[in-house]
């Protein structure tokens with residue numbers, strides 16, 4: 001905090017950059033400011049690209065770069081505890097770090113030759129898992145570009161592999177019917193023009209301006225090279241130099257959008273002139289969707305204020321790039337991940353699961369297993385995931401509701417011991433569950449109106465009876481048809497107290 005105050009004072013701006021809250025309802029600003037560099041796009045875009053984004057449900061993230069070669073270890077020594085995450089291994093420090101590690105890392109590209117890489121095989125796996133979009137790392141914090149960029153030598157053409165990996169990925173996924181978004185880290189650890197603190201001297205300003213132009217050039221290049229992409233997923237945009245470049249980033253966002261109609265950009269790209277990130281100083285979303293749900297989910301739908309969002313999630317606790325050794329850490333199971341998926345879509349969010357292929361281009365065997373298990377589940381249950389919206393019902397302790405037209409879905413994770421699923425319906429609504437079934441199971445389920453008669457209860461209840469002989473060791477989906485009540489149950493009089 002002190003740092004931030006100091007920085008703000010140094011730059012002659014009496015501001016303390018506000019950071020977005022991801023752990024509770026949004027704090028509303030108490031006063032309205034005049035903002036010049038606020039949101040460019042409407043609050044809720046309704047164009048076809050944005051509607052497609054809303055319908056994805058499940059996505060895949062892929063982190064790939066030279067960090068895949070070490071896979072979070074070097075010569076049998078683990079970077080665990082010495083580096084923040086596997087894709088951060090370049091910053092390995094402390095007792096366990098190999099001698100001259102940064103130098104070793106910065107030369108790894110000379111060995112990058114992923115002989116087993118097959119973009120079509122990745123795309124097939126993603127499709128079989130049920131992913132509708134994917135996000136691919138074109139360049140992570142180390143600055144290594146997986147496409148033949150004209151603007152830096154540290155790129156794929158200088159490796160033994162040589163070929164344009166971004167092109168292979170974009171083409172294969174697009175061909176498979178999966179929309180592609182490009183991940184782009186603004187932060188670059190080993191670019192001499194990169195700056196963390198805002199430039200002060202003329203020389204520093206010149207230097208950082210070169211970095212800004214370089215960033216712009218690379219982004220325009222990506223849009224030129226891969227016109228099929230649907231969006232850009234930004235990262236590494238939290239340093240003061242970038243934050244103070246709000247004029248530049250505002251114009252750049254406009255330029256990118258003009259060049260690529262329909263382009264989707266999340267809230268992490270830029271901030272307003274008061275240093276507010278993700279949301280401007282008046283609390284309005286910057287960009288098209290909330291992009292702060294990284295390894296976390298909102299606990300309540302209300303926290304989202306109706307915004308679009310995605311959640312990006314790792315299988316290990318933290319580690320986006322390849323991690324050879326999954327022992328001694330908790331890796332999320334397909335049950336964990338399916339629950340996070342349903343929790344996300346029940347709150348109008350997309351769930352994006354990360355994969356970190358190895359240095360040869362093969363997925364971790366643990367990831368193969370997860371993709372297969374999720375895919376098997378999705379094959380049966382995906383209608384509760386794609387194109388659904390938040391259902392306006394009280395939260396259920398059995399699982400998560402999603403809704404599409406007159407279909408209400410309840411994905412059950414907690415099966416009650418009495419096999420009665422009780423659905424609370426607002427007495428004022430006319431739409432009630434008129435029939436129910438389990439997706440992938442033939443039997444029609446009995447639905448009973450159970451007016452339990454609580455005083456002052458806003459709800460009435462519908463009981464869905466699960467067949468005792470129906471067994472499942474995975475979450476299952478109850479699909480209900482919503483319609484007008486046919487039986488006119490008499491209204492009980494509430495005593496006036």
Ligand code: H79
Pocket residue numbers: 063085087088235236238294312320
């Ligand atoms: O690519 C994966 C990670 O490597 C990357 N994002 C995902 C998708 C990532 N980089 N950094 N982080 C995640 C976390 C960084 C947190 C911090 Fe900060 C950066 C702590 C201090 C500087 C942002 C700014 C959070 C607090 C201040």
